[in-house]
Amino acid sequence: MLHTVDLLVIIAYLAATAWLGLKLSGRQSGLRDYFLGGRNLPWWAVCLSVVATETSALTVVGIPVMSFLGDISYLQVAIGYIIGRVIVAFFMLPRYYDGEMVTAYAYLGKRFGQSTQTTAGITFLVTRLMADGVRVLAAAIPLKLILDGMGIETNYFTIIVVLAVVTILYTFIGGIKAVVWVDVAQMFLYVLGGVLTIVVVSATTGGGWFTDAAEAGKLSMFVFSGNPISDASSFVPSLVGGAVFAMASHGADQLVVQRLLACRTKVEAQKALIWSGVVVFVQFAVFLVVGLALWGYYEQQTPAQLGLTRDDEIFPLFIIEGLPQGVSGLLLAGILAAAMSTLSSSLSALSSSTVTDVYGRLKKSPVTDAQGLRVGRWATIGWGLAFIVPAAFFRSDEGSIVILALGIAGITYGGLLGAFVFGIVNKRADAVDANVAFVVAVAVNAFFFVMEKFVTGEVWVAWQWYPLLGVLVTFAVGGLLSLRHPAAAVAARDRETVR
Structure with a gap:
């Protein structure tokens, strides 16, 4: 049970976080300020x-249970993430800086036209809504x-409703600038909390x-056995x-x-992207070690034997029971605030x-700027x-909350x-x-996801393969x-585009 000092720390920290976000947000005078922070944010x-945006509450709550129940082989994915980021930095990112683009999908509009940009945008909205519904659930677990x-x-x-309302108020006022700076503060806090957990368990x-x-x-760390198609833990x-997942999430996801x-x-954007991969690897390693420490602390008992209803509740349980007074409140406040800052990031991207x-x-x-800001x-x-x-729909899912969000x-x-x-x-293809290719690719992946989650319960294709399968x-x-278009017609179209 939490003590009074923990509750006071949680309340004070959340209030300080809100104040920091609003203090750093500045006046939002138009779309460029509200959605891009005036394009004046430092790369670090x-x-x-x-x-913080891509992992936050999911990392803190979901990753320790992976090593608690298994091993640290999830770091194989982190290595792939670094490779994927490097490819995006030099292959895709330069095209986004070719003009004043506000979203990732503006490039598709420039290449194929309005219909493709709108199709991609709507698809992003629907999928991000589902995936971030799981993020809301991740924030609700410790609370x-x-x-x-x-x-x-x-x-x-009830908790999900409250978190959603609080996040709306925060994002509505602050814009992307507030979101970024709060993310920075939260990331330092919850990583520090992971390190403190390892220290406390070791001392105990x-x-x-x-x-x-x-x-x-x-x-x-490396698993070379198992079916490379359906076994999500194997190396390939x-x-x-x-790597392909990182290319998609960091090159085609507006978030x-x-x-x-x-x-x-x-150049600064490329530095930010590549270094984020290194930081993610370190962060994953910290929370996987947290899971190993908790496995030893609870004497190798399963979450069910500890009376938990979800595997993902194991780290929040230790925060409440095992950490000193004040430290428990600070780490829980960090999880909640980081979760809300991540959600506010999603809201900013969606809007x-x-x-x-x-x-x-x-x-x-x-x-106009005024119309765009209002909408x-x-x-x-x-x-x-x-x-x-x-968030309410997926609350009964018993699998890993991290894998669920990534699969969606x-x-x-x-x-x-x-x-x-x-x-x-x-160069031959048109809108x-x-x-059509985009819709078919989404339908194929959706089929495998639905079959696994709602029909057979068996993994036919590991979630890591979804992006590559969609690309193929x-x-x-x-x-x-595209073979329908004669070469002469393609050349004429290109000449018209140049004009």
């Missing part, structure tokens, strides 16, 4: 914001344990947990799939691209895509409320990445080719459709 802040420990009866749905148990973990084979899908476009220059890729494409007259803020409110539905995002990542690369490589389907379908 953007780097840390990217890390429910807090309230249960205080003897307050509650449920995930004498450090024998590390030797026990090594003897139990839990320090295995982790490395190759992780990350929006931050990179807020850098001062292309920017709504304004630029949907509203701006469907509106007959040009969108963007209303979109922030709408998407924040919409988060409640998928992977459904469309392959189609989005495929459309980008396809547009760059295939119809790209749109996009190239195959789009390439075949």
Whole structure:
């Protein structure tokens, strides 16, 4: 049970975080300020914001249980993430800085036309809504344990509603600049919390947990056995799939691209992107070691034996029971605030895509700064409320919350990445080719996801393969459709585009 000092720390820290975000946000006078921070943010802040945005509460709550129940082989994915980021930095990122683009999907509009940009934008909105609904759930898990420990009866749905409303208010006022700087503060806090957890467990148990973990084979990082298609823990899908997944998430997902476009220059954006991969690797390693430490602390008991209803509750349980007074409150406050800052990042990305890729494409007259800012803020409110539905829907899922979120995002990542690369490589294709290929790629991945989660319960294709599978389907379908266009017609179209 939490003590009074812990509750005071949580309240004070959340208030300080809100104040910091609003203090650093500045006046939002238009779309460039609200969605890109005036393109004047330092690369290192953007780097840390990217890390906090893509992992935050999911990392703190979900990754320790992976090593608690298994080993540290999830680091194979982190290596792939670094490779994928390097490719994006030099292959895709320069195209986003070719002009004043606000979203990732503006490039598709430039290459294929309005219909493709709108299609990609709408698909991003739907998938991001589902994936970030899981993020809301991740934030609700530690909060429910807090309230249960205080003897307050509650449920995930009520907590989800409260978190969504608080996040809406925060993002509505601050814009992307506030979100980035709060992300920086939160990342330092929850990583420090992970390190403190390792120190406390080592001091309590004498450090024998590390030797026990090594003897139990839990320090295995590389796994070369298993089916490379369906076994998500094996080396090939982790490395190759992780690289392609990072290419999609950091090259075709507005949630990350929006931050990179807020850098001062292309070179600074490349530095932010590549270094974020290194930081993610270190961060994953910290929280996987946390899981090993907790495995030793709880004497190798399973979450069920500890009376938990979800595997992902294991680290929040230790925060409440095992950390000193004040430290528990500080780390829980960091988890909640980091989760809300991540959600506010999603709201900012969703609203920017709504304004630029949907509203701006469907509106007959040009969108003014005042109109875009107004629509963007209303979109922030709408998407924040919409988060409640998928978060409530997935609350009963018993699998890893990290894998669930990544699997949902992977459904469309392959189609989005495929459309980008396809547009760059295939000069013959037009909007119809790209749109049809994109839809087919998303449908193929959705089929495997639905079969696994709701029909057979068996993994036919590991989640790491979703992006690569989508890319291959996009190239195959789009390439075949592009053969319809005679070379002469393609050359004429290119000459018209130049004019």
